[in-house]
Amino acid sequence: MHVPAGRHEAYLVSIPRDLLVAIPPANGFGGGQDKINAAYEHGGGGQAGVQLLSATLNRLTGIRFDGAALIDFSGFRKVIDLLGGVQMCVDSEVRSIHTNRVFPTGCQQMNGAQALDYVRQRYNLPGGDYDRQHHQQQLLRAMLDSAGRADLRSDPVKLDRVLRAVGSSLTVDTNGVPLEDLLLALRALPPDGMRGVQVPSSPQTIDEVSYVVLDNGGNGLFEAVRGTRMPAWAQGNPQWVTRL
Numbered sequence: 001m002h003v004p005a006g007r008h009e010a011y012l013v014s015i016p017r018d019l020l021v022a023i024p025p026a027n028g029f030g031g032g033q034d035k036i037n038a039a040y041e042h043g044g045g046g047q048a049g050v051q052l053l054s055a056t057l058n059r060l061t062g063i064r065f066d067g068a069a070l071i072d073f074s075g076f077r078k079v080i081d082l083l084g085g086v087q088m089c090v091d092s093e094v095r096s097i098h099t100n101r102v103f104p105t106g107c108q109q110m111n112g113a114q115a116l117d118y119v120r121q122r123y124n125l126p127g128g129d130y131d132r133q134h135h136q137q138q139l140l141r142a143m144l145d146s147a148g149r150a151d152l153r154s155d156p157v158k159l160d161r162v163l164r165a166v167g168s169s170l171t172v173d174t175n176g177v178p179l180e181d182l183l184l185a186l187r188a189l190p191p192d193g194m195r196g197v198q199v200p201s202s203p204q205t206i207d208e209v210s211y212v213v214l215d216n217g218g219n220g221l222f223e224a225v226r227g228t229r230m231p232a233w234a235q236g237n238p239q240w241v242t243r244l
Contacts, residue, residue: 008188008193012196013199014134016130017037018036018037020033020211021059022060023039023052024056026055027042029052039053066175067173069170069173072170075168078169080110080143081111082161083146083147083162085111085115085146086109086115086142086143087107087108088108088135090107091131092125095124096118096120097121099117101114118135120132144194201214202215
């Protein structure tokens, strides 16, 4: 997530799970090329895994990370149910490979189990993993929408339940910044100020293994992220941006 100065908008940059990257050595791993989602495991998982993933992304993008959060999407099921469900808009009909449930096109109210099942799908979708990225970004925004409509401030018991459920689903390292200060700084962020960004890449088979590689090395994408005016590059490249 990139939050520009002003804190009235935020950009969720999704990195394809199969992106071929150079992973630096760490914790007995000698380093080398692999899929980006392997960096966490090569680092040993947990805090060490996050640190290696962060170092890998830093090498790839040149971006310094101020903090990290591990999100347990399965734990979000309880949060979604406490919020009364979420409104999700299905753009392509898909049958779940996990539950065999069919999600028809159109906007619909989903409970926690349905929403998590939907956003886990990446097979039999036109954009494959890109569609899954978009749906997961959409879910986060839908949760902000539901939280706003629930007016949790007027129901302290429900607020306490939601906070406890969120806490059990998140592992956060704010790099020394008190979490309360971070939440206060982002309190003015509206749900429609959260924008999803997808990294441009293409599929490629190397040694009979399927990867994705950056188009033109990212073509200025990461340089734009490092700046403070990300919308400048987005204006001419709508295929890179999904406005949630």
